[in-house]
Amino acid sequence: VFLPHLVASLEVEQTYIMVKPDGVQRGLVGEIISRFEKKGFKLTGLKLFRCPKELAEEHYKELQSKPFFPKLINYITSGPVVCMAWEGVGVVASARKLIGATNPLQAEPGTIRGDLAVQTGRNVVHGSDSPENGKREIGLWFKEGEICEWIPVQEPWVIE
Ligand code: GDP
Ligand code: MG
Numbered sequence: 001v002f003l004p005h006l007v008a009s010l011e012v013e014q015t016y017i018m019v020k021p022d023g024v025q026r027g028l029v030g031e032i033i034s035r036f037e038k039k040g041f042k043l044t045g046l047k048l049f050r051c052p053k054e055l056a057e058e059h060y061k062e063l064q065s066k067p068f069f070p071k072l073i074n075y076i077t078s079g080p081v082v083c084m085a086w087e088g089v090g091v092v093a094s095a096r097k098l099i100g101a102t103n104p105l106q107a108e109p110g111t112i113r114g115d116l117a118v119q120t121g122r123n124v125v126h127g128s129d130s131p132e133n134g135k136r137e138i139g140l141w142f143k144e145g146e147i148c149e150w151i152p153v154q155e156p157w158v159i160e
Contacts, residue, residue: 014044014085015092015128016137017099021079023124024048028116029082032125035098035112036086040158045085045138045147051077059140068121075121083141089159092134095127 019032037043056076063069086095100111104123107114117124128134138147152158 011089012087013089013091013131013134014087014138015095015131015134016126016141017084017086017095017128018126018141019082019084020076020122020124020126021081022075022117022122024080024082026116026124028124031116032112033082033084036084036095039094039098040154041086041088041091041095042150042152042155043084044087044149045083045142047083047142047146048080049083049141050080053077055140059137071121085138085142085147092128092131096129099125099127
């Protein structure tokens with residue numbers, strides 16, 4: 001039985017995932033997208049984008065007072081990023097687990113950062129830290145009409 005409205009009744013969340021400029025330059029875009037696809041989450045937004053300084057500053061505004069903030073803004077605006085919106089039950093916390101610890105040397109093997117990166121300042125991927133920030137960040141990085149509502153054929157095989 002195929003009942004897509006059942007999914008809507010569960011705690012569906014949105015998260016903003018971004019392949020940072022180092023991930024794009026190192027050819028890791030496909031690998032990173034694959035991990036979220038294989039897990040069973042739904043991709044609802046995707047684009048390659050050169051981020052203006054103002055947007056990077058707004059996205060990371062909570063870190064404004066940190067000593068590494070100027071370096072961080074430089075890093076994020078140093079080349080194109082891949083912006084993604086992912087949707088699913090528990091997607092925010094689960095994506096953070098798939099991504100791994102901020103410092104890639106402390107990230108567990110099997111996580112994206114644990115497998116693919118070595119330094120905090122080159123940790124290849126971003127993931128929202130709460131459902132509220134997921135919505136906020138998707139609103140920042142995507143325009144209206146760039147988010148696509150659809151029902152994957154696999155959905156009833158991922159969510160009972
Ligand atoms: P995240 O949520 O795991 O990405 O980590 P945070 O929200 O704490 O920090 C945001 C991003 O800022 C990190 O992913 C890093 O790219 C960068 N960052 C955090 N701490 C440091 C640091 O100590 N040095 C440098 N160079 N970058 C940092
Ligand atoms: Mg963070």
